[in-house]
Amino acid sequence: MHRSPTAEAEVAGELAALRPDLAARYAAELPGARAAVLTRLWRALTHEPLPWIERREAAGEGWVLRLRDGRRVHGPVPDPYATGAYVTAVRLDEVAYEDPARLMTDLAVPHGTDFARELGHSVASMALSRAGQPAGERAWPARDWEWEQRVVDGHPYHPGCRSRPGFSVAEQLAYAPEHRPVVELGLLPVPEEACLVTGDWPADLRDGGRVLVPVHPWQAAHVLKRPAGEPLAGHPLMSLRTLALPDGPHVKTALSARLTSSVRDISVGSVAAATALSVFAEELADDRLHFTRTLGAVTDGSPELAAVLRESPEVYAGAGERVVPVAALSGTGLAEEPGWATEFARLALTVGLRLLERGVALEAHGQNLLVVLSATGAPLRLVYRDLADIRVGPARLARHGISAEGLPARILTDEVTALRRKSFGSLVGGALAGVTGSAAALRAALESVVRDLPDTPDLAALTGEPLPVKALTLMRLSPGTPGDQWTRLPNPLV
Template sequence: MHRPRAAEAEFAEELAVVRPELVARYTAELPGARAAVLTRLWRGLTHEPLPWVTGREADREGVTLRLRDGRRLHGPHSDPFATAAQVAVVRLDEVAHEDPARLMTDLGVPHGADFATELADSVASLALSRAGQPPRSQEWPTHDWQWEQRIVDGHPYHPNCRSRPGFSVAEQLAYGPEHRPVVRLGFVPVPADECLVTGAWPAQMRDGERLLLPVHPWQAEHVLKRHVAEGLDAHPLMSLRTLALRGGPHVKTALSARLTSSVRDISVYSISMSATLSEFAETLAERMGGLLHFTRTLGAVTADSPDLAAVLRESPQAYGDRVLPVAALATTELPESPAWLAEFARLALTVGLRLLELGVALEAHGQNLLVVLSESGAPLGLVYRDLADIRVSPARLARHGVPVPALSGRVVTDDVTTLRRKLFGSLVAGALAGTAGSAAALRGALQTAVRDLPRTPDLAALLEQPLPAKALTLMRLSPATPGDQWTELPNPLL
């Protein structure tokens, strides 16, 4: 068997043991999963600065990439903002490829073999996720975690949209939010004087002089490799490692596995900054006239290790009964209305640009950004969660008379390019584009939304320059290069 297809067969074999009734549906979903991942991969190949692509030529039939070794790769035109699978096949010279993992293997580029393994896993996991879906209920969810479990396909633009290396089929079914499980978190007791604690750690997670740290069962088995005490039942959210405790807050656990691009542990740095960032966010919310709320960090603990740490956050439902992640909007009919989409874009840009002018760039992608809806579905406001990846400009804050918080490290920067990339790449090329689903729909929404916005230098950059976006494929093919890498997408407003 050609190795890239091995993952699909291995998933089928394990599924036949743990959930035999899903095997037929899983097999039927594989072609669509390959097309979905190939569409995302082709987006990266056609729009990112890959060193082995020496030229790109567009014609009526599509796009041809000239490779450094003389070969040519041809496929259809790529809408960088499309969320539906549009690419069924591409041709490497005369050989047709409909399997993204096999294509990456045959390209033979540096680090392509490891990436091909991730792509194969993404295809198999995506087919598994789709196979396990019940008929969609027409009733709106009542719990926050129910919204998050409606998001089946993962990241709308990342080729590793469902890649979960290190997770067996049984573990994906047991822990993946799209499979709607209840996860039993464990507790690891750690002496309080050996922990870094910020905020208030609740009494129910203490045992005398010891703190009880919530631990994901996958982490306990595969990373900590130790028995953990029985803890609490929780519902996994779309980030997999963050879960909603029944009737309580959300808990972000350390999960030292690579999902899409990043290993999901919790750094000691982020724990040390969490309380300061949460307090700072509350002062920002006061300046936003009720349009933006931040979920408060209630407490954070690390046992001096990114593999053993946890963060407690309030639920976004503290700010309304209908609060859902922007990524979940695609599971509703709301974005089908151009007027609704324009109003949502106006709200999101108003908030994002106002904060950027003050000196704060949000990582406002569809997972971190949530929207508060009225009973009729109108967008009333926004909620933002997970402050660990925002960027804060002391110079801009000082210019507007905002007290500068005691922050250090990666969140602090006055670099204009970094600040704009952070916001525009996550909000416009991420949350808004993913909600719109195409360049045409995004263009229409933005053209209406920007008409009445204050003409700041940041807005001018958004209107007049290419749109920054993370180079997701390049990042997976550049394991020795730390941090984010970027590309420029055609600006839908130009």
Template sequence: MHRPPTVEAQVAAELADARPGLVPRYSAELPGARAAVLTRLWRALAHEPLPWITRRAPGPQGLALRLADGRALHGPRADPYATGAYVTAVHLDDEQYDDPARLMTDLAVPHSAGFAAELGHSVASLALSRAGHPAHPKEWPARDWEWEQRVVDGHPFHPNCRSRPGFSVAEQLAYGPEHGPVVELRTVPVPRDECLLTGSWPADGERLLIPVHPWQAAHVLKLSGEGGQPAHPLMSLRTLALPDGPHVKTALSTRLTSSVRDISEYSIGVSATLSSFAEDLAARTDGLLHVTRTLGAVTAHSPDLAAVLRESPRLYAGPGEHVLPVGALATTGLQDSPAWLAGFTRLALGVGLRLLELGVALEAHGQNLLVVLSATGAPLRLVYRDLADIRVSPARLARHGIRPPGLSGRLVTDDETALRRKLFGSLVAGALAGTAGSGAALRTALETAVRDLPRTPDLTALCEEPLPAKALTLMRLSPQTPGDQWFGLPNPLVLEPDTSDQ
């Protein structure tokens, strides 16, 4: 029977046309990319509450998973906080798999076919990212966007870490930040009275000029022509640094990793209120946290045509200092020092828990949270950007005599579980775990950091309860369930992350 070409082969064929000189490097990177994605997938299989896995127990290879249909999966012990690519193969009954897409296809669980296709895209795009990433000098970058373009592998724990199914190879090379491109931002003039605007915005008479990502211009808005203002793509791909400093977040109506990257009218409407409130709240952290201000936000009453203009985090770094996303820390090597990692963990946890106590849970993952380093690499303070998905507790704010902002909708909750999930899931299970690189390193850093922190109920929950994390694979395999789904990881402060019966 004739089988259609794999995503890996399709990407190779496109690459032969777009940039033939990269084909050998792409081919050489494929085994490592498969292992990196398989490692992330195995973490999910070992720990997430997937309904078709009925038992987890020690096995001859380290871990055995019993499936509802009687089959068994065998693989190494899975550290839920480890990064890298330590899983090169797993076994489904007697057959060995080194390809995560083929494994998911043969598992044949509900919705596995679509997810398998995404895994194939993730592997191929990751190999392409590694092949096309220019070598960076040993010297640290002078510009903030250069730090962001050092991040190659994407999300440290999501199997879809580099899934870009809506992008051709040529578009990945042209728009992916890890390839170091300059992107030409188009603008679409829209009559002012047809827009929702907060803050200030560039205009041409009575028309507002809305920046549009070139992918969006071609595929969604169907605009003809080329050209525009040059800008540098950041970690999020759809957010770009303009030559004069500000960052512009554009709508991008395709699924990257897990989400379709549009901008809701709700987030535009609350942006000015959120920005002002966050600036006032950050002033209560004794200078340890700054929040980039939203300068303006606009939508033509469509999630496909909207943009947000923010300050550059560089404004909060002094002479000789560096500001970089936490997700880029692994490119510095600083995290290899236990003392440095403990100090950074103390800083990040202290600020995050302080704001949570006051009434705000940040979504402090490795992309939104940035750290300011001294010239010698010491962590000095934090910068936070993108307020679109924080959570605000009016009750907690009121307890501290803080007037709640005029907000309603999904950002507002007094549910302690929801608040802790937002912060702990993004900061501890995400940014700090991704920086530490293993459960052992994370545990050591946390043990040192929590000694000096105020003993609040939130800290007690962090130290004693399972660590909340998004069930990223479960979410991709249950498209009929809207919103985030959560589960508890073994708490690194309580016990060794293990794979005992669940």
């Protein structure tokens, strides 16, 4: 078996010096982390339009991928909706690989070296994240940020699910939510006349004529390279750069590090549009869907120094209810309870298709989409946060008497394919697939629901065509191609 020791060895060395008590657990978690990342990579190799793969075909009890240079990659029959780690090794010609970084290196495809490095970081960081978890069962959390800390493995389908290049072990332990730290944000004073401020920036984040901009400590040390004033404590959420403040609101900070797929800066355009998008979303809310309001946003004119304040989703929980990110539902046991996944799918599809028919496609993956649970765990309502990447169809809106005036041009499109991709790819291919965990379970959750939904062209596309999802690996291997790229998965309903 081939292994790439680089990232794993680096983390092991830092851990031995910093937290020797975790060293043995880290080493024990490495095989499982390799399999988890390799499973995600195999999904990409078997289903994304990678230009160096000529064709894919069944071979015995597995699949074979024929590369354009004549080599072959052999692996198990893929389930593109499976979560976890069911792929422990694949073969490139006659050589078996259990390490995804080593496999990507030896595939020797364009831009593969950098991606292999990210895969190595993903494995090492996932093993570190798993090693830091408390032993035994944990009670259901009481606070929203505690739910976020339960998401240990990151994105269920991205091979770079835990890639954190540029973060030392000490920084991962100090800032990553799954390690349950309290992070001290700096407050950087900026003259108000030098800032773009939208919404109501709170008085306690002002100092005379200066705006106090919350700054992530990693950003202050590595990008801004200057101290950021007195600290403001917060609990990191699963995006790492967003934190829950003690008095309730969440603050999204700029973080110029590549996490999973993208650098987490905050564009000037996002700050400028924050209030308009929040007001627009309030018009769409109903008794089954809430949107967290943006309270205020600020930037000094650069994406490296900006922050957004928004409501905590907890404000939409009634007595005895919990608001849980969909990504954190794994491990609760709810999806295994008879009928629960079907009822959750019914709620999610009813809301999602109704919005899409009105012209709004949410980026409703497991991080942005939250579900309000009753005291017994029944799914009651949805909460959506972070409107920056939604897509809006002005023509569809107009048919319902809703104006798109004031919304940023970059989110506007009447292209039906673009709207459906955004909606179906995140809600079904992301949130629902991640909760159910396999093609068979996803089909079981969906099939009775879709029969009861209004018969619309969008529903016909959802149930009769391949399911569009982002081609996450293709995007990482195409650094010169901006924007999202897509692939289509077998539709579990067909």
